[in-house]
Amino acid sequence: MDPVLELRGITKRFPGVLANDHIDLALGQGEILALLGENGAGKSTLMNVLYGLYKQDEGEITVRGKPLHTTGPNDSIAAGIGMVHQHFMLIPVLTVTENVMLGQESLRGGVFLDRRAAANRIREISKAYGLEVDPDAYIKDLPVGVQQRVEIIKLLYRNADILIFDEPTAVLTPQEADELAKVMRSLVAGGKSIIFITHKLREVREVADRVVVLRLGKVVGGANPKTASEAELASMMVGRQVLLTVDKAEAKPGEPVLIVDGLRVLDDREGLVVDGVSFDVRAGEILGLAGVQGNGQTELVEALTGLRGPQAGHVTIVGQETTRANPRTVTELGVAHVPEDRQRDGLVLSYPVADNMVLNTYYLPPFARGVVTQQAEVDKVAAERVKQFDVRTPGIATSAGSLSGGNQQKVIIARELSRPIKLLIAVQPTRGLDVGSIEYIHSRIVEKRDQGCAVLLVSTELDEIMGLSDRIAVMYHGRINGVVNAADVTKEQLGLLMAGVHPDQALAGPAAAA
Amino acid sequence: MTAQSTPAKAPRPWLALRDDLLIPLLAIVMALIVGSFVIVFTNFGVLDILSGASSANLAGAMWSAIATAYGSMFEGAIGNFGAIATAFASGDSAAIGQALYPISESLATTAPYVLAGLAVAVSFRCGMFNIGVEGQIFLGAIFATYVGYAFTGLPAIVHIPLAVLAGALGGALWAAIPALLKARAGAHEVITTIMLNYVAYRLTDWLLSGPMQRPGSTNPISPLIAQTAELPRLLPEPARFHIGFFIALAVAFGVWWLLFRTTIGFEIRTVGANPDAAQYSGMNVTRNLVLAMCLSGALAGLAGANQVLGMNRTMTGGISGGLGFDAIALALLGKSHPAGVVAASFLFGVLRSGATKMQSVAEIPTDLISIIQALVIAFIAAPAIVRGLFRIRRGGDDARTVFMRGWGR
Numbered sequence: 043m044d045p046v047l048e049l050r051g052i053t054k055r056f057p058g059v060l061a062n063d064h065i066d067l068a069l070g071q072g073e074i075l076a077l078l079g080e081n082g083a084g085k086s087t088l089m090n091v092l093y094g095l096y097k098q099d100e101g102e103i104t105v106r107g108k109p110l111h112t113t114g115p116n117d118s119i120a121a122g123i124g125m126v127h128q129h130f131m132l133i134p135v136l137t138v139t140e141n142v143m144l145g146q147e148s149l150r151g152g153v154f155l156d157r158r159a160a161a162n163r164i165r166e167i168s169k170a171y172g173l174e175v176d177p178d179a180y181i182k183d184l185p186v187g188v189q190q191r192v193e194i195i196k197l198l199y200r201n202a203d204i205l206i207f208d209e210p211t212a213v214l215t216p217q218e219a220d221e222l223a224k225v226m227r228s229l230v231a232g233g234k235s236i237i238f239i240t241h242k243l244r245e246v247r248e249v250a251d252r253v254v255v256l257r258l259g260k261v262v263g264g265a266n267p268k269t270a271s272e273a274e275l276a277s278m279m280v281g282r283q284v285l286l287t288v289d290k291a292e293a294k295p296g297e298p299v300l301i302v303d304g305l306r307v308l309d310d311r312e313g314l315v316v317d318g319v320s321f322d323v324r325a326g327e328i329l330g331l332a333g334v335q336g337n338g339q340t341e342l343v344e345a346l347t348g349l350r351g352p353q354a355g356h357v358t359i360v361g362q363e364t365t366r367a368n369p370r371t372v373t374e375l376g377v378a379h380v381p382e383d384r385q386r387d388g389l390v391l392s393y394p395v396a397d398n399m400v401l402n403t404y405y406l407p408p409f410a411r412g413v414v415t416q417q418a419e420v421d422k423v424a425a426e427r428v429k430q431f432d433v434r435t436p437g438i439a440t441s442a443g444s445l446s447g448g449n450q451q452k453v454i455i456a457r458e459l460s461r462p463i464k465l466l467i468a469v470q471p472t473r474g475l476d477v478g479s480i481e482y483i484h485s486r487i488v489e490k491r492d493q494g495c496a497v498l499l500v501s502t503e504l505d506e507i508m509g510l511s512d513r514i515a516v517m518y519h520g521r522i523n524g525v526v527n528a529a530d531v532t533k534e535q536l537g538l539l540m541a542g543v544h545p546d547q548a549l550a551g552p553a554a555a556a
Numbered sequence: 557m558t559a560q561s562t563p564a565k566a567p568r569p570w571l572a573l574r575d576d577l578l579i580p581l582l583a584i585v586m587a588l589i590v591g592s593f594v595i596v597f598t599n600f601g602v603l604d605i606l607s608g609a610s611s612a613n614l615a616g617a618m619w620s621a622i623a624t625a626y627g628s629m630f631e632g633a634i635g636n637f638g639a640i641a642t643a644f645a646s647g648d649s650a651a652i653g654q655a656l657y658p659i660s661e662s663l664a665t666t667a668p669y670v671l672a673g674l675a676v677a678v679s680f681r682c683g684m685f686n687i688g689v690e691g692q693i694f695l696g697a698i699f700a701t702y703v704g705y706a707f708t709g710l711p712a713i714v715h716i717p718l719a720v721l722a723g724a725l726g727g728a729l730w731a732a733i734p735a736l737l738k739a740r741a742g743a744h745e746v747i748t749t750i751m752l753n754y755v756a757y758r759l760t761d762w763l764l765s766g767p768m769q770r771p772g773s774t775n776p777i778s779p780l781i782a783q784t785a786e787l788p789r790l791l792p793e794p795a796r797f798h799i800g801f802f803i804a805l806a807v808a809f810g811v812w813w814l815l816f817r818t819t820i821g822f823e824i825r826t827v828g829a830n831p832d833a834a835q836y837s838g839m840n841v842t843r844n845l846v847l848a849m850c851l852s853g854a855l856a857g858l859a860g861a862n863q864v865l866g867m868n869r870t871m872t873g874g875i876s877g878g879l880g881f882d883a884i885a886l887a888l889l890g891k892s893h894p895a896g897v898v899a900a901s902f903l904f905g906v907l908r909s910g911a912t913k914m915q916s917v918a919e920i921p922t923d924l925i926s927i928i929q930a931l932v933i934a935f936i937a938a939p940a941i942v943r944g945l946f947r948i949r950r951g952g953d954d955a956r957t958v959f960m961r962g963w964g965r
């Protein structure tokens with residue numbers, strides 16, 4: 043069978059980086075090809091070349107035997123290539139229909155937008171591929187998983203038949219990810235071909251027909267996902283053995299560092315999303331906060347870190363009331379915060395890596411003397427941290443925005459973990475990281491715990507919660523639906539708690555009886 | 557060489573620098589070229605030839621039209637090198653003053669541009685769009701004028717700084733109004749600053765025809781400021797070149813230092829680049845917005861003070877002449893960087909003061925200069941045109957342009 047898409051000798055250089063190094067790749071008709079690789083291996087770059095966002099320095103692309111010369115995404119779209127980006131490209135204040143039409147407006151009488159026709163086509167596409175979405179809804183009101191469906195519909199609306207997904211599941215809940223897998227299967231059943239990038243090896247084994255691994259900009263091999271084990275895939279990516287499970291000793295919990303008492307928090311629309319939450323996190327333990335996305339975790343963390351004033355209740359950190367403290371006070375008490383949305387909160391993308399490394403300590407010695415910044419000190423420390431946390435960047439003067447997604451996350455982790463801290467609040471700390479980096483970050487978090495740091499780990503990733511936590515609190519509809527010991531709970535029981543089943547019933551299974 | 561983690565210097569920084577310098581320079585060249593079309597096709601000699609009314613050489617007429625226009629502009633703005641050399645050779649200070657008159661006048665025009673351009677640049681850096689620089693210039697001028705004529709008997713060494721600082725204070729106070737409205741009530745600064753410009757105009761009208769009117773005058777004009785408040789002039793009459801130019805340069809350096817070498821500037825820039833990240837990292841976003849706005853206003857006020865204390869020595873309704881709006885262009889042109897603003901201001905200063913001579917010698921209306929200024933801005937705002945025309949490859953990061961974050965929030 044002839045491939046629908048062939049890349050030959052694709053090379054792409056950035057200042058100081060060889061991002062793609064003579065890459066050959068072919069995609070068969072109706073195939074789901076998984077592209078694996080470390081952070082900064084060049085996956086997104088390769089896909090951006092294919093989509094026409096970057097121009098390759100060398101090499102050629104053929105689509106169904108015809109050479110593709112791109113001067114921009116329009117050429118790729120015309121050739122039937124569509125891409126869902128790592129960071130979505132939708133306009134929040136427009137409706138689904140309007141977003142889908144954008145750039146491909148169907149008109150009535152030459153000037154008027156024909157929204158009805160467009161909405162009808164959207165409904166057809168939705169039905170054909172199981173992509174449920176309300177065409178009249180505003181993007182800003184939609185959960186991430188549905189926004190992603192809109193992105194997919196956008197491609198199908200433009201008649202794309204080669205679909206590129208760049209880390210589509212990084213921002214999804216496990217449930218949403220399962221649905222996406224179904225959608226992908228129905229897409230190939232409908233004659234589409236798919237390239238998809240992910241760091242989650244389980245997904246690779248579930249949906250991919252074939253795997254290609256990139257390392258340092260080169261293709262280093264392929265594998266059959268049905269036969270290769272996760273460990274094999276992992277070591278191919280990183281080039282060494284990777285521990286897929288967390289190795290940690292028994293926790294030795296000390297005094298409570300974070301005490302949350304009857305906290306009630308409103309969201310932006312004045313809805314009560316945290317409804318009387320109480321728990322504590324002790325020094326030397328990791329408390330995992332599990333829950334399906336959107337059950338109040340985001341607002342809870344914002345309240346704990348001073349970004350959002352709670353409506354009622356109390357927060358105490360290292361014995362000090364911080365209920366309505368500002369973020370600076372909280373930070374200075376020794377709290378580190380790995381935020382949920384790295385590009386919105388965690389980084390200034392236009393700043394160099396160095397400045398991002400001191401984003402919340404820039405005013406302290408040795409980074410400043412009085413009000414005068416000491417750039418030499420900042421650079422020195424930044425260079426050390428870049429090395430220590432293996433941030434792949436041409437240099438500390440490179441802007442954070444030009445790093446790969448995973449390396450952006452590493453900058454934040456490096457910044458937050460290399461301060462003397464007593465409490466670490468980490469939201470999805472390994473989102474978008476490759477297995478090697480996940481292993482490293484997890485071991486650093488455990489190390490912090492062993493040094494007596496209290497850790498609140500917020501994650502929708504059950505594997506991460508179960509692997510890392512000592513105790514697990516499950517959040518459901520703004521309340522804590524049970525706190526359990528990580529050692530004596532099963533994934534199924536956690537799933538039940540996350541679905542809102544009462545702890546008495548959820549834990550009535552065999553494990554709880556033990 | 558592959559993706560590596562060894563920290564290194566910025567990747568080919570000259571690429572970014574080249575873009576920063578080359579694009580504006582080529583934009584100026586393009587603007588002068590397009591401007592020459594305007595000159596040619598508004599030139600009566602050329603039009604006569606084209607309509608057949610004259611049989612002179614067309615190319616020659618075109619060339620001479622352009623040469624006269626730009627030649628006189630250059631002479632009016634920079635001076636005549638021959639004359640300068642002769643004057644220095646003669647050693648006669650009056651002759652030197654006269655020969656240096658054009659360039660000194662350009663520099664004197666540059667000074668307020670620098671200050672006003674910095675005002676807008678600082679607001680851009682903090683993610684705001686201060687369109688109220690014009691009004692803040694007026695308030696600065698009013699404050700400086702008042703201190704200039706109402707306080708007498710002070711030595712110059714006290715009186716000058718006092719009047720200058722009064723100007724800065726006036727501008728800062730005026731800018732504090734939209735800043736607080738934004739901080740307290742969320743009112744968008746673009747709207748409020750535009751409104752306050754009108755208030756400033758009317759306030760000036762009233763003051764100059766009422767409390768601050770020159771005794772015995774029926775015109776809206778203030779008393780002359782005391783001699784002790786005048787910014788010293790550095791060349792013999794009629795040159796108006798005064799120390800304001802050097803003050804402006806020093807202020808530009810100060811603003812650069814503040815923005816790029818202090819934690820205060822780091823906060824202002826962070827709030828401008830990503831307010832969410834600023835809040836996350838413990839910065840007080842609101843306080844920084846207010847601070848940046850007041851700083852912006854203070855710079856605008858200095859521009860007003862400069863005009864009163866250095867140039868006019870009295871206050872009239874024409875004190876600014878649209879300076880506050882040119883300032884927006886200057887900040888854009890200079891990419892909100894103090895050095896860029898100084899360079900752009902010099903360009904505008906030269907064009908403006910050359911325009912007068914061009915009008916008298918080549919009989920080309922000063923409006924041509926406005927056209928050229930507008931073209932320069934258009935070419936800078938659309939770098940793709942310049943890149944395409946001159947086939948320049950893109951260098952450096954793309955995320956470097958600094959501008960306000962749009963109209964939301």
Ligand SMILES: Nc1ncnc2c1ncn2[C@@H]1O[C@H](COP(=O)(O)OP(=O)(O)OP(=O)(O)O)[C@@H](O)[C@H]1O
Pocket residue numbers: 056057059060061079080081082083084085086087088434435436444445446447448449474559
């Ligand atoms: N616009 C850019 N400017 C400069 N360098 C870039 C740019 N985009 C990517 N790079 C560099 O190219 C390399 C490959 O980046 P890419 O985004 O393709 O990685 P990736 O494989 O997608 O990684 P991740 O899994 O972290 O998303 C990285 O070293 C990155 O720093």
Ligand SMILES: [Mg+2]
Pocket residue numbers: 085086087128208446447448
């Ligand atoms: Mg990527």
